[in-house]
Amino acid sequence: MTDTNSKSPSLLITATVLGGLGVLLTYVKAGPERFWINWIFWFVLVFTVGIGSLFIVALQHLVSARWSIPIRRVPERLATLLLPVTPVALIGLAAVPVLFPGARPEAIHNKILAGKAFWLSLPFFSVRTVLILCLSLMALAILVRGSMRQDKSRDPQFSVRAKRFAPLFMVLFAFIVTLVAFDWIAGMVPEWYSDIFGVYLFVGSFLSALASTTLAVIYLKSQSRLTDVRRDHLYSLGTFTFAFTVFWSYIAFAQYMLMWYANLPDEVNWYRDRLHGGWHVVTVSLAIAHFIIPFFALSTRDAKSNPKRLLKVGLAMLGAHMLDMYWLIFPVLGIGPVFSWPEVSFALMFLGGCFLWIRKALTWGEDMPIGDPFLREGLEFHL
Amino acid sequence: MSERTNMVVGLFDSADALMSAIGGVKDKKLGNLEAYTPYPIHGIDDELGLRRSPVGAMVMVMGLLGALTALGFEYWISAVDYPIVTGGKAPWSWEAFVPIMFEVTVLFATFTSGLGMLFLLNKLPFFGHPILKSKAIADITRDKFALAIESDEKSAQRFDFDAAQAALKAAGALTVEVLRLPEKEPVFTSVFLLRTLGGISISCLVAGFLMYWTIKLFPVLPPMSHMLDQPRLIPQQSSKFFRDGLGMRLPVTGTVARGYLPLGLATQDEAVSLVNPLPRTDQVLAVGKQKFTERCAVCHGSLATGVGSLTAAYGAKPANLQSQQIRDYPDGKIYWVIVNGKNAMPSHAADLNVDQRWAVVHYVRALQRAQNAHDDDVHL
Numbered sequence: 192m193t194d195t196n197s198k199s200p201s202l203l204i205t206a207t208v209l210g211g212l213g214v215l216l217t218y219v220k221a222g223p224e225r226f227w228i229n230w231i232f233w234f235v236l237v238f239t240v241g242i243g244s245l246f247i248v249a250l251q252h253l254v255s256a257r258w259s260i261p262i263r264r265v266p267e268r269l270a271t272l273l274l275p276v277t278p279v280a281l282i283g284l285a286a287v288p289v290l291f292p293g294a295r296p297e298a299i300h301n302k303i304l305a306g307k308a309f310w311l312s313l314p315f316f317s318v319r320t321v322l323i324l325c326l327s328l329m330a331l332a333i334l335v336r337g338s339m340r341q342d343k344s345r346d347p348q349f350s351v352r353a354k355r356f357a358p359l360f361m362v363l364f365a366f367i368v369t370l371v372a373f374d375w376i377a378g379m380v381p382e383w384y385s386d387i388f389g390v391y392l393f394v395g396s397f398l399s400a401l402a403s404t405t406l407a408v409i410y411l412k413s414q415s416r417l418t419d420v421r422r423d424h425l426y427s428l429g430t431f432t433f434a435f436t437v438f439w440s441y442i443a444f445a446q447y448m449l450m451w452y453a454n455l456p457d458e459v460n461w462y463r464d465r466l467h468g469g470w471h472v473v474t475v476s477l478a479i480a481h482f483i484i485p486f487f488a489l490s491t492r493d494a495k496s497n498p499k500r501l502l503k504v505g506l507a508m509l510g511a512h513m514l515d516m517y518w519l520i521f522p523v524l525g526i527g528p529v530f531s532w533p534e535v536s537f538a539l540m541f542l543g544g545c546f547l548w549i550r551k552a553l554t555w556g557e558d559m560p561i562g563d564p565f566l567r568e569g570l571e572f573h574l
Numbered sequence: 575m576s577e578r579t580n581m582v583v584g585l586f587d588s589a590d591a592l593m594s595a596i597g598g599v600k601d602k603k604l605g606n607l608e609a610y611t612p613y614p615i616h617g618i619d620d621e622l623g624l625r626r627s628p629v630g631a632m633v634m635v636m637g638l639l640g641a642l643t644a645l646g647f648e649y650w651i652s653a654v655d656y657p658i659v660t661g662g663k664a665p666w667s668w669e670a671f672v673p674i675m676f677e678v679t680v681l682f683a684t685f686t687s688g689l690g691m692l693f694l695l696n697k698l699p700f701f702g703h704p705i706l707k708s709k710a711i712a713d714i715t716r717d718k719f720a721l722a723i724e725s726d727e728k729s730a731q732r733f734d735f736d737a738a739q740a741a742l743k744a745a746g747a748l749t750v751e752v753l754r755l756p757e758k759e760p761v762f763t764s765v766f767l768l769r770t771l772g773g774i775s776i777s778c779l780v781a782g783f784l785m786y787w788t789i790k791l792f793p794v795l796p797p798m799s800h801m802l803d804q805p806r807l808i809p810q811q812s813s814k815f816f817r818d819g820l821g822m823r824l825p826v827t828g829t830v831a832r833g834y835l836p837l838g839l840a841t842q843d844e845a846v847s848l849v850n851p852l853p854r855t856d857q858v859l860a861v862g863k864q865k866f867t868e869r870c871a872v873c874h875g876s877l878a879t880g881v882g883s884l885t886a887a888y889g890a891k892p893a894n895l896q897s898q899q900i901r902d903y904p905d906g907k908i909y910w911v912i913v914n915g916k917n918a919m920p921s922h923a924a925d926l927n928v929d930q931r932w933a934v935v936h937y938v939r940a941l942q943r944a945q946n947a948h949d950d951d952v953h954l
Binding site: 444447448451452454490491492573574 | 616617626630634661662663669670672673
């Protein structure tokens with residue numbers, strides 16, 4: 192550890208504590224709605240990065256990928272963000288009576304909400320949330336704890352078990368991400384329908400996890416810790432990111448175009464809220480930040496393996512995912528785009544907390560899954 | 575790469591031997607370097623110094639071009655040339671264009687990558703690389719690795735076979751084989767022309783007979799006959815659809831055709847209050863003259879004196895519009911007669927629209943004034 196590293200945790204702790212004070216002040220000064228909307232934003236943001244990282248891990252097991260074994264420990268460590276996000280989600284259940292119209296007593300007067308009363312009620316909402324948290328933690332235990340144990344035991348049986356579990360995980364993952372999307376985001380606008388919304392959140396989740404993984408790999412390389420990871424591995428990460436920015440825009444546009452065409456009142460309100468007033472700028476910025484910039488920044492072959500370019504694109508991609516979540520969640524307040532001291536406080540607290548956690552997580556286990564019998568094959572991976 | 579080339583091919587035992595040989599041979603700059611191996615070797619393209627394939631850039635340019643082509647075309651057909659409101663959307667709705675822009679982008683991009691790769695970069699039609707006629711090819715497809723120094727057609731004269739052989743031997747080649755530029759054969763021989771013509775004639779004959787027998791043997795279905803067969807009402811025909819059995823329907827009571835608002839004045843005297851809304855301009859008088867000539871002059875005469883070309887044959891007595899009584903009429907009374915008719919004169923409401931009737935009134939006034947001019951009408 193160098194000097195700069197020993198200094199940064201105190202900085203991070205200061206930021207987190209300062210942010211925490213601002214968060215408390217938000218509840219008192221700016222009101223519970225502003226407080227809980229920020230809370231849900233950060234829960235969804237951190238959860239999508241965590242579950243997306245776990246998806247990357249499971250995907251590599253599912254297809255028996257060899258190239259990714261040297262960097263697999265990075266998403267495994269990032270997936271441990273699911274641990275601190277669990278209490279965040281449980282506390283966030285208190286937001287349900289504040290921000291979710293379906294769980295409020297006046298919902299019985301609304302014909303649509305009354306029909307869905309059981310699904311939208313706080314008890315069943317809590318049951319679903321606890322269920323997805325349990326499933327996520329179970330998958331985390333199986334895939335990540337097992338992988339870290341393999342460092343010492345060198346037991347090849349884990350690789351077999353992980354490969355068997357991976358298909359089941361894919362089903363669970365679809366279930367988890369869809370429920371988070373439908374409950375925690377779309378639940379705040381319960382009259383609105385979109386079948387593809389779960390897929391939309393999945394792409395954001397996968398992309399943000401890919402960006403985090405890329406950034407962490409480049410950081411570890413700069414610390415001379417993943418020296419055996421070469422351009423070829425970075426190229427694969429860059430290609431994944433490139434491909435899924437296109438997939439994101441495909442899903443985002445498909446959802447928009449169908450609703451724009453049909454122009455049905457229960458669907459189109461979602462976009463009316465986001466295309467008028469101050470939100471129009473955010474919508475256009477989102478399309479540019481989430482598709483146009485990463486698409487052209489990663490188009491060429493060299494860009495996909497260039498650490499400097501990947502660093503910039505990774506940061507931009509995380510920013511775009513934040514903007515995406517902001518665009519999904521904040522219009523619920525019914526006012527224009529807000530960004531003021533409450534948002535800054537929440538960002539300080541949660542980003543500080545996440546970085547503290549990741550700092551710690553990056554020391555867990557070996558930097559590479561040295562117990563994986565195919566590690567050597569992954570190190571020799573050549574394009 | 576070209577079909578016609580001078581080559582010197584050296585065989586090596588292993589991929590490593592080939593890779594280590596490349597550097598030394600490349601430095602001597604004897605010609606283009608090419609490797610022929612039983613399986614792909616990682617990193618060999620960098621070692622050979624092969625240029626990066628331009629397919630990516632070509633696809634990017636053509637893909638963007640495809641997107642712009644589709645956007646421009648759709649904009650032109652939907653918003654400029656034939657704008658139709660569909661589904662309540664404005665003619666210029668970019669959202670509706672995106673799927674087609676996407677498809678055309680993909681079309682341009684795939685054709686560019688596929689055809690560009692085959693024809694521009696791999697030089698199709700390119701049958702039989704010279705290496706296929708070498709002795710070394712049997713070993714290359716089994717367990718040997720070949721490094722070749724090649725010349726393109728332009729530098730073939732300057733190609734130094736001895737230096738190339740020496741370079742490959744020095745680099746550790748097991749065997750070295752020389753493949754010389756094959757003799758150039760003329761393309762347009764009489765045999766070639768006869769074969770081409772024969773091929774075209776036979777293809778035409780086969781296609782013609784196939785077409786003939788297909789139409790002959792299989793019943794030809796009229797395409798898209800559904801619109802002809804749909805149930806519909808025919809003018810002047812009965813219909814079982816309506817209870818009274820009439821196909822043509824009367825309009826709803828009180829229906830007024832556009833531009834034919836009824837006057838609502840029962841008698842001519844009530845029409846006194848009407849005021850001619852049209853200005854007395856050349857255009858209005860021209861319309862009035864044309865309509866008067868078409869509709870009125872046959873009976874009232876072209877000077878409105880009540881003596882027209884039909885008067886004698888018909889035996890009627892049309893009004894003399896130059897009479898003092900009619901000259902004293904206010905405009906509204908003349909208008910009322912045009913609309914309702916008078917005595918034997920039928921209504922002209924169906925023939926002249928409102929503006930045309932008033933234009934005729936103006937013209938009648940002009941005729942009256944022309945036949946009863948004062949001296950001071952003439953400006954000297």
